[in-house]
Amino acid sequence: MTAATHVQPTPPATGPEPILQVTGLTRRFGGLTAVDHVDLTVRPDTVRAVIGPNGAGKTTLLDLITGFTRPDEGSVTFLGQDVLALAPHRLPGIGLMRTFQSARLVPRLSARENVMLGAHHLTRSGFLADGLRLPRSRREQRALAERADAVLDFLELRRFAATPGSDLPTGVQRLLEVGRALAGAPKLLLLDEPAAGLDGTETRELAAVLRAVSRAGTAIVLIEHDVEMVMSISDDVLVLDAGAVVADGPPAAVRADPAVLAAYLGQPDERGQEDS
Structure with a gap:
């Protein structure tokens, strides 16, 4: 059974129109498919998490969305505008900001x-x-x-x-990275592992900040390895493994999905065994 068969589609939403629509995004490096036909929808005032094991393609996905890497296939629209037609330095001007895995102060x-x-x-x-x-x-x-x-x-x-x-202490540097992006008045904030290097208290403080940011009107796409943090603040979670989507939906449903357990823990996926 292929990974794509495990996708748990998010039910059609009746809320606001998406501000970010990623469709069929694909990037290959030689014989490796780093991002494999990924779809991602982000709505206003929400936290949309992207998780997965190391090498799943999470950062590459952000690089594709923000123009640091060009896709082989797919489209990215933000507020109805073709993002792929814009240079990365122009994205803040339309309300799209991002941070990186390491603090760049x-x-x-x-x-x-x-x-x-x-x-x-x-x-x-x-x-x-x-x-x-x-x-x-x-x-x-x-x-x-x-x-x-x-x-x-x-x-x-x-x-x-x-x-x-x-x-500045590491925790302050990470928060300051978020703050620098917020200063630009973004409509959508893409965060790449903002809790990296933080202790438990700092992680909880960051989680509270991000939830407050989303409630104040800035949508967030969050890449993060701290699954507990992700599950506590996210509205929906997309899971990548080997570049492909294996699950997508509300946190509780994603946490219980056998494909997610298999991706993170190497446990057999019973649905895959039954259908194979």
């Missing part, structure tokens, strides 16, 4: 300045105006600083505002 910049970088696409002053400190540029920089401080307050990190990125 600028070490010598303060926490506030790092967060300000996430909102730079909202400004109109060019480099020349910034360099000459023209009035418009100064106003925009003040506005960016205020926006950054609001994000730091939301994350309860204001005490680190002046601390260089290189001096």
Whole structure:
């Protein structure tokens, strides 16, 4: 029985229209299919998790959605716009932001300045105006600083505002990555393992932040290895194994799916044995 046979389709939703629609996304590297005809729908104000064992194709999926890797097949639309036709640096301007597996803070910049970088696409002053400190540029920089401080307050990190990125604890750096993306006013936030390196308390704090973010109107696609965290905050969970979807649906249904247990724990899939 093929992996695709195990897919548990999400029932048709009667809520808001999707803001992200991924259809048939496929990427091959030589003889390896890293992402195999993946469909993914994300609706407003929801947390949509993507989980799977190491090498399942999760990060490659985000790279394809955000243009860092080109697909061999498939389509990606965000708010009705063809995302694949846009360069990655243009995505923040349409409301799509992402983070990466490792924190990418600028070490010598303060926490506030790092967060300000996430909102730079909202400004109109060019480099020349910034360099000459023209009035418009100064106003925009003040506005960016205020926006950054609001994000730091939301994350309860204001005490680190002046601390260089290189001096921040790991947990703070991970939260700050999320904060930098939030500063850009995204409609959809793609997070790649934001809980990596966090202890239990920090993970719970991050989970609370992400749920608050989604309730405030920003949809989230979350890649995460901490299954308990995923199950506690996600509205729907898509499971990848060897690049293919093996399950997709509400957390409780996905947790009980034999195909998911097989992917994570190597347990036999009884449905596959019966049908083989």
